[in-house]
Amino acid sequence: MRTRRTTRTIVTVVATMLLVGSMAACGNSDTGGGGGDDDGKIVLGFSQVGAESGWRTANTSSIKEAATEAGIELKFDDAQQKQENQIKAIRNFIQQKVDVIAFSPVVESGWDTVLKEAKDAGIPVILTDRAVDSADKSLYKTFLGSDFVKEGRLSGEWLVEQTKSATGPVNIVELQGTTGSAPANDRKKGFADAIAANPNLKIVASQSGDFTRAGGKQVMEQFLKANPDIDVLFAHNDDMGLGALEAINAAGKVPGKDIIIITVDAVKDGMQALADGKFNFIAECSPLLGPQLMDLAKKVHAGEEVPPRIETEETTFTQAQAKEALPNRKY
Numbered sequence: 362m363r364t365r366r367t368t369r370t371i372v373t374v375v376a377t378m379l380l381v382g383s384m385a386a387c388g389n390s391d392t393g394g395g396g397g398d399d400d401g402k403i404v405l406g407f408s409q410v411g412a413e414s415g416w417r418t419a420n421t422s423s424i425k426e427a428a429t430e431a432g433i434e435l436k437f438d439d440a441q442q443k444q445e446n447q448i449k450a451i452r453n454f455i456q457q458k459v460d461v462i463a464f465s466p467v468v469e470s471g472w473d474t475v476l477k478e479a480k481d482a483g484i485p486v487i488l489t490d491r492a493v494d495s496a497d498k499s500l501y502k503t504f505l506g507s508d509f510v511k512e513g514r515l516s517g518e519w520l521v522e523q524t525k526s527a528t529g530p531v532n533i534v535e536l537q538g539t540t541g542s543a544p545a546n547d548r549k550k551g552f553a554d555a556i557a558a559n560p561n562l563k564i565v566a567s568q569s570g571d572f573t574r575a576g577g578k579q580v581m582e583q584f585l586k587a588n589p590d591i592d593v594l595f596a597h598n599d600d601m602g603l604g605a606l607e608a609i610n611a612a613g614k615v616p617g618k619d620i621i622i623i624t625v626d627a628v629k630d631g632m633q634a635l636a637d638g639k640f641n642f643i644a645e646c647s648p649l650l651g652p653q654l655m656d657l658a659k660k661v662h663a664g665e666e667v668p669p670r671i672e673t674e675e676t677t678f679t680q681a682q683a684k685e686a687l688p689n690r691k692y
Contacts, residue, residue: 404459410440416599426651534594605622
């Protein structure tokens with residue numbers, strides 16, 4: 362009898378433990394963005410545009426390193442510059458019930474549906490580096506990144522100052538970033554608004570190089586064939602400008618002298634070209650957003666209010682300034 366009672370007691374205890382465990386598991390599955398509940402870590406799902414440039418590589422490294430330092434579990438996805446890949450990744454993050462979603466949008470349009478899915482799931486979204494054109498600002502908590510219009514405007518204002526004594530036309534070609542992306546749209550606008558101050562400044566050709574060196578070289582070759590009298594190149598990032606250098610050299614022209622070159626980003630390779638006199642001016646766009654992103658992830662996960670837009674602190678560089686800054690450049 363003692364043996365039977367002992368057996369019954371053990372069965373009862375085990376059954377009770379299983380019931381309690383089952384209830385606890387059900388409770389966790391209903392917590393919405395509860396991806397980090399098991400070990401107390403915040404789980405951040407991040408979808409990156411791709412690896413199209415030195416800037417993007419530095420941006421990815423900053424995010425990964427900052428997540429480790431902040432004790433945040435990072436689920437990272439590379440969209441390879443395709444919006445459909447990015448939407449799929451965001452939906453996967455929703456299914457995994459991460460705590461926070463962040464992404465750098467490939468293009469500005471077409472995000473409302475998937476952002477609403479994240480909102481309905483109770484998962485806050487942070488936009489990094491690039492914005493979206495959604496009219497419903499409640500679909501994301503904040504945007505962290507640069508003022509791309511300002512970058513374009515500063516580039517144009519520098520050119521206006523440099524060409525103020527010009528009496529004839531100054532022919533400009535423009536290497537745009539990825540078509541439909543926020544930096545391409547905004548840098549183009551800022552630059553065009555600024556150079557309007559000097560009627561001699563004319564954009565004679567403008568085409569996308571997709572933010573890549575290969576694209577910059579290919580499009581610049583086309584520009585040089587169609588427009589033999591190019592005075593200025595405005596490239597939306599350093600990588601396209603670096604690609605364009607090859608085409609300019611091959612055409613027998615001297616970059617930085619025969620053709621004034623203005624770019625955006627200020628990554629090491631671009632800064633070296635500026636210091637060497639091959640570029641003439643760079644408007645900075647810092648990729649080191651990781652620490653700020655992790656701080657924001659913690660705040661939105663805790664339900665704290667954050668500003669709708671947070672800008673990164675940036676500057677501009679001339680050739681002399683690049684020589685001074687280059688030895689301590691982090692990216």
